[in-house]
Amino acid sequence: MIGIRTSLPLPSIGEIVSQLVVYFLVEDYGNYWIHRLLHCKWGYEKIHRVHHEYTAPIGFAAPYAHWAEVLILGIPAFLGPVMVPGHMITFWLWIALRQIEAIETHSGYDFPWTPTKYIPFYGGAEYHDYHHYVGGQSQSNFASVFTYCDYIYGTDKGYRCQKRLLKQVKVAVSSLYFCVLRLVWKLT
Template identity: 40%
Template sequence: MKTWQVPFPSYQSAALQVAGFFVFEDFYHFLAHQALHYGPLYRHIHKLHHKYSAPFGLAAEYAHPLETLILALGTLLGPILWTVFSGGDFHISTMYIWVTLRLFQAIDAHSGYDFPWSLQHILPFWSGADHHDFHHMAFTNNYSTSFRWWDHLFGTDDKYRAYRAKVKAAKEAGKDVKKVEMELLEETEKEGMIAEKKAEQSHVWQRAASK
């Protein structure tokens, strides 16, 4: 890894590397996050992070030290593997950019705000706060961190897609969308609490809750 050496990497090179790190970390997070929802891993580690069913920005870093280590590994592994297999063609400035953007992503996902200019309205496959908020309510859906495609591919966003479809149908029918959303989310949160209890009572690799 290069540290103080110049020239710095080109914008194109840094952007491609950071994009690759996002994809790698997202898949790692998708798998590790699901594992943290099972048995003792949830009961003793991940439960702390789920203290808030409606998270806020700082809740992104509110986690058990072991969870921080487990999930941080996905953030670090991408750059490490790239450095090893590229023969050291990696500059520390790119690492700074990557870690900064990753932190912004985590805070945004936990912010609870879905602005018109939020990235998911520009990139439909970006997760965003709406996607991750639903995870904290439903407990069994939306395990990815940055992108939506893994959840969609493996069917772990079924409840979320059903929720969005009902909201869309209510809007098209001219119903009070806010009221419908609140009712659906209240129902989702109740189901999530039941799923969480099942997760706490489950054994090591017994699935936390059925979809």
């Protein structure tokens, strides 16, 4: 009905990749605004608070949400395939990649070996953990996958500030550690 084809020929790798890029960008932009609306007083109290019961999320918490939220946030996920219909293989790959990404983002682990480290503006677990950590009617880190909307609209300022502070604390602790080592070395 919307133009997703199931017949041969199969799509080329270039077609699949270009459509997946469109699907991710469309879903991410739509999800940003819907997620942000769900953090208004009414949206949070009536719907989104269920998802935020996990302040330190785990992979299984990714789909844990109010039924209305699942339906509402499903709209941007299907908007890309409606706008740029492709092959059923591309569609199923899109659904699988989107779910894997959601589980990774909610896993609580910032895996150093994940290929997503090489994707520009990718948020990941650490980025989304901050959103759950702040909790409540948080006004930060609404990104679904990429961080560009949060950066453009200024909703990641708290996260960036916290990152700077943590970096300064790490530098201070490292300096203190080496000072103590030098002192111990001199005393022995």
